[in-house]
Amino acid sequence: MDDSTLVCPLPVNRHPLVTIAHGGGGRLMHQLIEQIFIPAFNNDHLTARHDGATLELGATRLAMTTDSYVVQPLFFPGGDIGSLAVNGTINDLAMCGAQPRWLSAAFIIEEGLPMEILGRVVQSMRSAALAAGVALVTGDTKVVERGKGDGIFINTTGIGLVDHALDIRPTSIRSGDAILLSGDLGRHAIAIMSAREGLSFESTVESDCAPLADTVRALLAAGIEIHCLRDLTRGGLASALVEIAEASRSSLTITESAISVSAQIRGACEILGLDPLCLANEGRFIAFIPRLQATQALDILKIASGGAMAAIIGQVGDPSPSPPVLLTTPLGTTRVIEMLSGEQLPRIC
Amino acid sequence: MRYLDEYREPAAIAACIRAIRDSVTREWRLMEICGGQTHSIVRYGLDRLLPETISLLHGPGCPVCVTPVEAIDLAIAISLRPGAILCSFGDMLRVPGSSIDLFMARAAGGDVRVVYSPLDCLQIARDNPAREVVFFAVGFETTAPANALAVAQAEQAGISNFSLLVSQVLVPPAIEAILSSPHNRVQGFLAAGHVCTIMGCDQYYPLASRHRVPIVVTGFEPLDILQGVLMCVRQLESGRAEVENQYTRTVRAEGNRPARELISRVFRVVDRHWRGIGVIPDSGLALADNYRQFDAETRFTLTVTPASEPTDCIAGLVMQGARRPHECPAFGTTCTPESPRGAPMVSTEGACAAYYQYRR
Known part of the structure; x- marks a missing residue:
């Protein structure tokens, strides 16, 4: 049979089944979004391909986003599923430049989860919400049979107020914009991996899990004309840059030596064969800022919590139909930054 | 970071490049054996710093790449058996067999687990006494000692529900095959430092003298690789064909004796099929007769169905240094990391993945 005559109703590539790699924040997840979700739900908000949607209700602009949290272990150095579920969604609102106000929380709990654990998770959510000034205003609870969940899954949806006139999204970036990185990379991914796999290092690596809204508010308050923001969660800096380059059709150039990765994280990456640029973070973002305001913005990032190693890491180049993200190595050579296929996998040798 | 930054230091690298420029008078084609070296070369753009007269050809030393389709099909078949647990290093999960990969086997209900060491499988076997735990033992001489150790410890501890699915390969027979090919273009080799850390340098002397080819045992950091190139070029320019050791901070001439002894006790040398290349005589390891009870292939009475590799894929030529990845018509079009046509x-x-990742 000639394969070319076959037409599949859903373009599933070579995957008849969803694999773990489809959730890894890389190319395969993008294929899922581009080939299945966007065609089904197509509208202007979705096609902006941003972390959240900005909605207009008369004179009021609101940002809305949602995220589900399935992390294992539930408690890890520097955070837990509860603080992550609050901060992660707040951060997606922050990436729209919004002031986070309200959250919903939906719990899918596996039969047999100790009540004490549920209590600790909920207390952690309460603390994170208080610290960020958001209210948990509605929720849902489901319990599934033992074996049909992984302890607890949490979904949170967030709504925030957009009280500025900027259009913060990938298509707003301009040739010449500076690319700022808000801190060092890789802490969340390595903290989770070491807790999950029992890997130990000289001292404990803590997740960078933190709310980013105050930092973004500080940039806005200082009059920084933010063009685009993106937090560096699954897929890390590499995926964020490639997504923005593709959505804005602009080439991006970054300098490897400007990107901060702690010696501990670098060591873990060397041992496990991982690329720090592809590691997940939960308290780091990149900002696209007009070149003339870059130093002023950097000063604000540096005084924010976790921002000591913030840096200007690159700039936006010319528009291009297939824009590359280029990295200049310390040796002066350049290489392309590409999104991973799925999750990073520890290498054989 | 100590022991890494020194070998990535721009000034030292610039000095090494100058020394190479000063040494070279004509065109030379060198092959780095190991995929880790290829990855470093492409990641740092080292080939672009070298004089144009030196070409680096990328060798077959990526264990994931050369594992035959049949072995992956066997691993998938084991993972889908009720009660079996198939353990593997992470990067084998994405490698396509003849129809699916291990990720898809997991999605279809197979129990596939990523481990960081074969020794982790012994604990899994203890924790699941009613189930068969199989480790997919893939790799060059570097992974063989830990795999052998897992078998030796299983025997000692009386763990009977653990076995290995072995697809181990050896470097020197692959070098021999490349040098014996009528299409060979390689004039000097950067041998794989970590393989020699285990095995030492003995096996390379006959290759160097028989084929009149310099072999420099080389490390993996940018400065290691450039020093290896410099040593190789100096040999070629002065008409020498010797075995030299660039990676002296790790490699001793005799290798790691306890590791070698363990390998020769637990394994025996066999012919092995290399994906994209074909069968190379005496190029693999299988479990020795005394350890046959730990061989998953006999334990599960599995039959290997010969699988065909895509005909438009030039992986074999790429891995023998005859072609470069981007010279393949399928590269980046029908062949990408999401839907690979061939192992690299x-x-x-893999050389093709390194070019795709860093150089399109």
Whole structure:
């Protein structure tokens, strides 16, 4: 049979089944979004391909986003599923430049989860919400049979107020914009991996899990004309840059030596064969800022919590139909930054 | 970071490049054996710093790449058996067999687990006494000692529900095959430092003298690789064909004796099929007769169905240094890391994947 005559109703590539790699924040997840979700739900908000949607209700602009949290272990150095579920969604609102106000929380709990654990998770959510000034205003609870969940899954949806006139999204970036990185990379991914796999290092690596809204508010308050923001969660800096380059059709150039990765994280990456640029973070973002305001913005990032190693890491180049993200190595050579296929996998040798 | 930054230091690297420029008078084609070296070369753009007269050809030393389709099909078949647990290093999960990969086997209900060491499988076997635990033992001489150790410890501890699915390969027979090919273009080799850390340098002397080819045992950091190139070029320019050791901070001439002894006790040398290349005589390891009870292939009475590799894939030529990845018509079009046609596009250490990742 000639394969070319076959037409599949859903373009599933070579995957008849969803694999773990489809959730890894890389190319395969993008294929899922581009080939299945966007065609089904197509509208202007979705096609902006941003972390959240900005909605207009008369004179009021609101940002809305949602995220589900399935992390294992539930408690890890520097955070837990509860603080992550609050901060992660707040951060997606922050990436729209919004002031986070309200959250919903939906719990899918596996039969047999100790009540004490549920209590600790909920207390952690309460603390994170208080610290960020958001209210948990509605929720849902489901319990599934033992074996049909992984302890607890949490979904949170967030709504925030957009009280500025900027259009913060990938298509707003301009040739010449500076690319700022808000801190060092890789802490969340390595903290989770070491807790999950029992890997130990000289001292404990803590997740960078933190709310980013105050930092973004500080940039806005200082009059920084933010063009685009993106937090560096699954897929890390590499995926964020490639997504923005593709959505804005602009080439991006970054300098490897400007990107901060702690010696501990670098060591873990060397041992496990991982690329720090592809590691997940939960308290780091990149900002696209007009070149003339870059130093002023950097000063604000540096005084924010976790921002000591913030840096200007690159700039936006010319528009291009297939824009590359280029990295200049310390040796002066350049290489392309590409999104991973799925999750990073520890290498054989 | 100590022991890494020194070998990535721009000034030292610039000095090494100058020394290479000063040494070279004509064109030379060198092959780095190991996928880890290829990855470093492409990641740092080292080939672009070299004089144009030196070409680096990328060798077959990516264990994920050369593991035959049949072995992956066997691993998938084991993972889908009720009660079996198939353990593997992470990067084998994405490698396509004849129809699916281990990720898809897991999605279809197979119990596939990523481990960081074969020794982790012994604990899994203890924790699941009613189930068969199989480790997919893939790799060159570097992974063989830990795999052998897992078998030796299983025997000692009386763990009977653990076995290995072995697809181990050896470097020197592959070098022999490349040098014996009528299409060979390689004039000097950067041998794989970590393989020699285990095995030492003995096996390379006959290759160097028989084929009149310099072999420099080389490390993996940018400065290691450039020093290896410099040593190789100096040999070629002065008409020498010797075995030299660049990676002296790790490699001793005799290798790691306890590891070698363990390998020769637990394994025996066999012919092995290399994906994209074909059968190379005496190029693999299988479990020795005394350890046959730990061989998953006999334990599960599995039959190997011969699988065909895509005909438009020039992986074999790429891995023998005869072609470069981007010279393949399928490169980046029908062949990408999401849907690889051939093995070198699968692993991050494969030459095609390295070019796709860093150079399109």
